[in-house]
Amino acid sequence: MSKIFTPTNQIRLTNVAVVRMKKGGKRFEIACYKNKVISWRNGIEKDIDEVLQTHSVFTNVSKGQVAKKEDLQTVFDTDNLTDICKRILEKGELQISDKERSAQLDASFKDIATIVADKCVNPETKRPYSVTMIEKAMKDVHYSVKPNRNSKQQALEVIRLIKTVLPLERAMMRLKVESSSKDAKKLKEKFIAL
Incomplete structure (x- = not known):
């Protein structure tokens, strides 16, 4: 034995x-x-x-x-x-393992989709897209996450790519301006000109 x-x-x-x-x-x-x-x-x-x-x-x-x-x-x-x-x-x-790497890539993918969903709307309805719709569109254009670039840079790139498969435009910003009453008329004229 x-x-x-x-x-x-x-x-x-x-x-x-x-x-x-x-x-x-x-x-x-x-x-x-x-x-x-x-x-x-x-x-x-x-x-x-x-x-x-x-x-x-x-x-x-x-x-x-x-x-x-x-x-x-x-x-x-x-x-x-x-x-x-x-x-x-x-x-x-x-050195990181394959599981950790794939988890980081999934998190970045979701992060990019969230940024795009926050910044963009459907031009016909002026309503924002859901994160899952953006993720599906990212998969449709075969977007792959680059681990060495930050999510905001990649989100701008994704917006350009997704426009080919989805009607998409950047959401307009809303501003709230508060001022004293004596400056209000001058400011109002300047904002209307914009």
């Missing part, structure tokens, strides 16, 4: 986010907690021990290959692991 051998000296890293940095032709990775990396970069989290799972620098986190001290010394000019980890945290790329 065979026996299953379980190594006792291996530490399993769970809930891991990998921050990767390529420098000097070599790849360096650190294992962090997902939500803490963003907090660290925004300046909310100050304690590096709360961010890092281990103070080791890896060449490959998933395989557990630790980076050589000579490589760290030549690339980072120091062998202090905490300083190197801080540099990688600040300048490295945060």
Whole structure:
């Protein structure tokens, strides 16, 4: 009967986010907690021990290959692991999973549709479109969200694209102007001229 051998000296890293940095032709990775990396970069989290799972620098986190001290010394000019980890945290790329990426894209898609629905109306009825109608029109024109651009920029692009399949125009702004009675006549004449 065979026996299953379980190594006792291996530490399993769970809930891991990998921050990767390529420098000097070599790849360096650190294992962090997902939500803490963003907090660290925004300046909310100050304690590096709360961010890092281990103070080791890896060449490959998933395989557990630790980076050589000579490589760290030549690339980072120091062998202090905490300083190197801080540099990688600040300048490295945060790797995200497919599920997280698709969730972010879905949220951006809905956000863009909401912005378009707020800013545009049907020119015949002067009534706003629902968010679901805008989403359907976005799918009809095969719009794909660009993760590196903000939602407002993309919403303006979507408005131009949707005009091909839906009657759409920007909603007119309504202004309410309050002034003292002595200036009211002058202002009224100027607004009528507009």
